[in-house]
Structures are given as C-alpha cells and as structure tokens.
Amino acid sequence: MSELGITVKKNEDFAEWYTQVVLKSGLADYAPVHGCIVFREYGYAIWEKIQRILDERIKELGHKNVYFPLLIPEALLRKEEEHFEGFEPEVAWVTMGGDKDLGEKLAIRPTSETIMYYMFSKWIKSWRDLPLKINQWCNIVRWEIKSTKPFIRTTEFLWQEGHTCHETYEEAEEEVMTMLEVYRDLVENYLAIPVIMGKKSEGEKFAGALYTTALETLMPDGKALQMGTSHHLGQNFAKAFDIKFMGRDGEYHYVWQTSWGVSTRLIGAVVMVHGDDRGLVLPPKIAPIQVVIIPIYYKEEDKHIVLEYASNIKKELEEKKITVLLDDREERTPGWKFNEWELKGVPLRLEIGLKEVRENKVTVFRRDLLKRIYVERDKLYNKVLELFEDIHRTLYNRAKKMMDNMTTRVDTLEEFKRVLEKKRGFVVVKWCGERDCEDDIKAETGATVRVIPFEQAPPSGNCFYCGRPARCIAYFAKAY
C-alpha cells in the first residue's frame, strides 16, 4: 500500500501532500499541455455533483442555460478597455484555421462578457426584454504565467458564468447579492467550507466591473483562496457594447449588468481543507460514492451469506437515494480496500462479516473521525443520515476553527509582516481603502486585499499602513 498511499504528512509538506492526494485518489492527472489537467472520473463526478446542486438553484431563480462560442474576435475583446487590459496577458490566441492565417486573431474565451454582450445589444430592445438572466457551463482558458496547481490554478478550467441585464442599478445589485448568497450556501452547506463574504478592493476587482463581491476562505497552509465572485458591472459594458433599452418612461437607457461564477477550483479547496494524512475526506453531499460496503469473509462457504446481507443493505440504501458501492472484488483483501476507499475519502464504510450477519448489525466506519460504531441493522438508514449530517458539521466546524485560528487582527505594519511570515492566514486591519496604498502593501509584503466584509461600521482610527483615516476593516493575505 505504501506506493498507493500518501507518503508525506499534510502538516509537513503541504504542497507535496496535495499533489499526491489529487493524483493517487484518482481525481486528476497531469496532461501533456501547459498547465492543464485531465479530470479523471472521480474528480469529474464531484464536479457533476456540484453542477447538479448549483444548476437547479440557478434555474429556480429564473436563469436559463445557454451556450456561446468559445472563440472571441480580438476587436470584440478590445471593446471594454479595462477588461481587455486585465485579460490580454493571459489570452490564448487562435491565428490559423487549417493552413490559412486568419485575418483577425481569435481569443479562446478567458470569460464571456464580450461575446455575450455583443449579442445582448441585438436582443434587448425594451424594458419588456428585461431582466435578461442567463447562465453557461463551459470551459475557459487563461494562459497562466504563474505556477499552476491542479484544480486551484490551471490553464484550462471548467466553470459556470451567469450574466444578467437589469433596468436599474438596484436590481443589478440585488442580483449580485442573491448569487453571492447562492454560492455561500453551496460552499458552506454542501462543501462544508466556511467563507468570508464582502467586496473586493479596486486593485482586485474584476477587470471592467463597477465592483466585485467575493467569497474568500483559507487553506491549511495559510494562503487565501477565492471561492466565487459576483460582479456588479454597472453600465461599463453596456456603454462599450451599446446595450440600450426603451424604458417605461419612453426614453432609451443603458442596461445595468452583473456577472458571476464559480469554477472547478472548488474541488481543489475541498481536497485542501478536508483531506488528511490518509487522503481525501469528502463531505457527504458531494461525495460521488457516499457509502462503501466491504464484505469480509475467510471461507468460501461464508461468502454467500455475507454478500447477501451486504446486497440487501446496498439495495435498501440505494432505494433511499444514497450512493452505495459494494466492493466485492475478490482479488483484493479487506485491508487493501479499507486503504483505497480511505484514500478516496468515502464518508462512510460499512464492514460486514459473519459477526454482523449473526447479530443483525453493521460496523460503520466514519472517514472524518476514523472511528467505528456498531449499528443495529434496522436502524442503519436513519443512522447513516444522522452520520452524514454529523460528518458535514464536523468537517465544517473543523475548517471554521482553522480559519478563525488563522485570522489575526493587527494594528501595525510590523505585526502585519510578522503574522504573514510566521502564522500566515488572514490579517485583519483598519485600512484606508486607497489604490496606491493597496499597491504599496502588495509590493512590500506580497499580501493582497482578499475581502472587505459587508455590513461593518466605519472604523475609528487610521490606516495601519499609510496613516490616512481608516475607511474599512479589510482582510489581507497571501493568496493562491
């Protein structure tokens, strides 16, 4: 098992531990293309789980799925200046079709605002066409110069991008917050990862947005990870793409827009936050296999008895919509299977041998606490549901405690630097909110503004860095 299992400890070599877990659990593999991975079946199954949950919610809120072209003509991408400047350095360009040079370069979408909004300007005529609320599940390419890491930062990734147009600023604002809350619910209540919500600074907002809101969280190595963003685009793109509607007042107005997205990066966060020295630990709501059953017998004559008992349990749980795998492979020992499914982070393992059959019970092993309990057969289903909830809560609480422990309030630059170097994590300060100050802090310390929490009273006192009056409390960190 030593080759198959994880050979380093999470708290000793986090980067190596992460890579081993991703590769050895079968989530992904490195592809022979700059910064790209293959989403293997186990990793893609988690993405499908996330998609199902989120897609349903997006549709309930009245958004419709669509699909726009992968390729964006350079002239379109250039239309909103700030947007183009922000994305140009990481665009992959198509310059040839067959053996012909194309007249105009085509960008592989780094995001779809420009190609979509060109069409919106044709579709939207009147206030009756608003709100326009669409969503797209697709692949995205950003030619990464920074070092890449499976799921967390890859040249190509998968995501959903929602795009909406509204009559008023306020309606767009409401949409921005509604979707941010949908993301919070997904991340906290399904992925069991706590987040801080708030606005991004000027330096960190989406290129072309009026403002960006985001979910931010901490990884166990103390680096921050952005988990999702929801942008108020104002009328910036509407003016660049001439998206106007005849209002209820009989006059033409530019629409107010939003866009928002989460990506396959979420899978990386789940690995980093919940995993342990044995491998993955998956929250029950997104685990592709929620329960694995390992039959245990030593004599051929016991096989049938054990397998029948196990099959009945599988059948019962499946009828109740739990995803169960009965691992009846004969070429592997129970111990080997234990290790494999622990590596793959299956939330519950049922161990079934002659003893369990005779006593009409089941041995249940929870992956999060690595503990066994002995459950009566006819109470199994309820116990499984209860354990799923408890596992979710345990994972969430553990992650919350970690995040809280790594969140430090400081008053001076000296403390700020010390925390960043030793303890890492979020450093919370009173801050002036100015772009020049933000740039200087980044240059001097490597830390960026991760998020400026919502609903805060303006702080008294001065900016920890530049000494100008403080205008907000801000979370800084080094980030992925």
Next chain:
Amino acid sequence: MSELGITVKKNEDFAEWYTQVVLKSGLADYAPVHGCIVFREYGYAIWEKIQRILDERIKELGHKNVYFPLLIPEALLRKEEEHFEGFEPEVAWVTMGGDKDLGEKLAIRPTSETIMYYMFSKWIKSWRDLPLKINQWCNIVRWEIKSTKPFIRTTEFLWQEGHTCHETYEEAEEEVMTMLEVYRDLVENYLAIPVIMGKKSEGEKFAGALYTTALETLMPDGKALQMGTSHHLGQNFAKAFDIKFMGRDGEYHYVWQTSWGVSTRLIGAVVMVHGDDRGLVLPPKIAPIQVVIIPIYYKEEDKHIVLEYASNIKKELEEKKITVLLDDREERTPGWKFNEWELKGVPLRLEIGLKEVRENKVTVFRRDLLKRIYVERDKLYNKVLELFEDIHRTLYNRAKKMMDNMTTRVDTLEEFKRVLEKKRGFVVVKWCGERDCEDDIKAETGATVRVIPFEQAPPSGNCFYCGRPARCIAYFAKAY
C-alpha cells in the same frame, strides 16, 4: 405576426425556411465568429434534454464521465498518420499565449482520440485495467471550409465522445454495436426520426478507424444526414500511442479500441424533419415545454375563475412530471400566443376559457396535426400521456414514410443520376465496395456512400457503376 412568423413555405424554399425557423423560434442566433452560432435558451434546453437521456444510458452501461484538455499539442495529433491527415485541414491552431509565440502549435480538439490515448498509455498496465470505458461532454472546433448551417454544420459544436479500450477485437466490436443501438434508440424513440444503420465505406470512415458504423437519415430536401457514429478503431491508435496491457496469458498486447459520438447536429435534424410552415414541431420527449396553457377571458371578472382552473391543471400535470408553461401574460392576446407557441413547436396547447371551466373540460390542441379535441377535466392527465405517445408515433411515421418514399432502388448509372437530380434521397444500388469506384462515383455525381446496411445477403450481379462483381447493397446520397 407576419414578421414573427415564418414567411416561406417548407416545400418551396427549404433552406430559407430552416434558417427562419431556427432564428425565429429562438433556438439559436448567428454569432460574430466564423461559422459559429449562439445556442439560445430554447435550443440549449433541447440539448439538455438529449443529454439527460443519453447520459443516463451511457452511465448505466458502465461508462464514466471525464474531461480532457481542449488543446492538443501538434506532435500528439500527428501520432496516428491517417487521423492527422483527415483532421489537419480543419484544425484551428493556437500559436500565441498572451504576447508570446508558443514553441509548438496547439490544436483545438477536432475530436479527442490523441490527447486521451496519450493518457491511456500511462493508465493501462494489465487486463485488470480493462475494459476502460469513458465519456466526455464537450465543445469541438472544426474550421469548416464548406458552407455552414446552424446545428447541422458549424465551426464549433457540442457533443459527447465515448472512448473505450478492450482486451479483444470481439469485445470492442460488441461495444461499437451496443452504442450504435443506444443512438438508434435515442434518435428513433426520443427524437422520432427513423434511421438506417450500417457500416461506412472506406472513403467515408473515421480517419484512423478500422471501420465506422453510423446512423443515417434523410432530410425533407432529399439530402442525407449522419446522425451518429460508432467506430471500431482496431489497434491503430494503440500502436501509435503504445497502449499495451499484460494479458491473462502473461504476454503484452495492444488494446482494441472504440470511439463514438453524437452532436448538437441532432437538434438541426429535429427541426428539419418535423417542422412545418408554422415553425417547429417538437417530439414530446425532448420538448423543453411539453404543454402550454393559454387562459382565455374577455372580462376582468372572469380572469380569476379561468386562471384558477388553469393553475390547478398546471399543478396536477407538473406533479406528474410534465413540463407545463401557463402563459398568463396580459400584454399579449390569446391569438398572438397561439402563434408564438406554434412557432416554438410545443406539442400540446390547452385552451381554457369560461366554457371549459363551466363544463369541467379542456380544449386540447395538438401541434403535429393542428387539431383540437375536447377532453374531460378528470381524464386530462391520461389523455395527455396518450396524446404524447400518439404525437411521437405520428411524427415518426410521417418521417418514415418520407424516408421510404425517397429511397429508390436502381440498377444503372443512368437511373442513379436521374434519381439524384429529380427525386433525390437515398439511391440504393448493388455495389462493388471498392475505394476507387467510390471516388469515381463521387467525382461524377456528387453522391457519397452513406451507409452499407448490416445483415444483408451478398447480392448477385455486378456493381451498378464499374461492373465488377457486387459485394454489397449500398445507400448513396448527396449529404449535408
């Protein structure tokens, strides 16, 4: 309504009719990118329906979904020579990342054999790793030189591509046929389109395959359309990519491979085959809206009564898993709504006015026959199910009759040419099966071998074209 409705007749200007139906029903719009369309919400919803049906079936058969990179290094694409020659003319090449020239060009996948099989050679070690059965839903780019047509032929399209590796030729052959049958079931039993199944000729097979099987059907203009393909790849790619396994005999062997796919082209086929002069006609099983309810009232005081009755019906049908839209827009007249939902091809329309409420009945309009029936309220649900089945059957039979009528058996080249020019459709002949003969026929007549049906007795007599001994019955046609 004249601007909104279709202004040409299907049998007078088929090409213009098709374009108008696609655009005006809201399935798609032209994008400002060479040969690309935007899948609008109504078109994408049909694709989602098809995906759900097929994805479930693919998974039931033991295939797992995965995702491989969009970009393929040129050297990988070149590894299987025939494959590269076949696809090179239509590859879109990425040559720049940001402002840097890439050392090696990257192809946007025209299909994923090469990038996948490079990985397979790393993953497959032993017969225990076989069969390997994966599937991928993704976008594909083929830089089209031929004229494009929404859904039918576009530079970018969406599809699924399945890829499997097996121990033996026979196992691979079984997989090829299993998936072809899955496609037949999808196309005939969900899209209501009859097909001919069989093998492709040497000239028409997939570049790199041992042989290709396909579903072929006819469009109302007499052109053939390939609806899906399933390839036996033999060991061609296995040898090029060195995909070997340790067999049960202790020796190393190359794997036997298959690949198979259907694309968003299917949506175009549904439009062409079933549509009529009023617009789309959608088969119930893939209609995003299966039933539309139009409330009809002239006085404000009747509104509540009619809407309450309509809402109850909507609720009942939705509880029984039927997709219903209650069109209660006040700014549109019932007549306007009739036209719009006919254009969008909704299979059943329920018209509900005071009369229906008083008599406890519902007026039901079927889109396929443009006929009304009057149904008792408490028999509505069963009647709807019955009508769905009957609509499906009617559409299928109508299409089958069309295909049969446009399938002509001929014995001589003269007849062959006459049929191709006048009547069009499939021309069925005794054929030698030789590559040179196939090329000559194509050069002289523009027709290609569409399919060589399975399970045929070898015909007596000679090839209609070259006079050598006939080896099969073949379906020729001009094709999209």
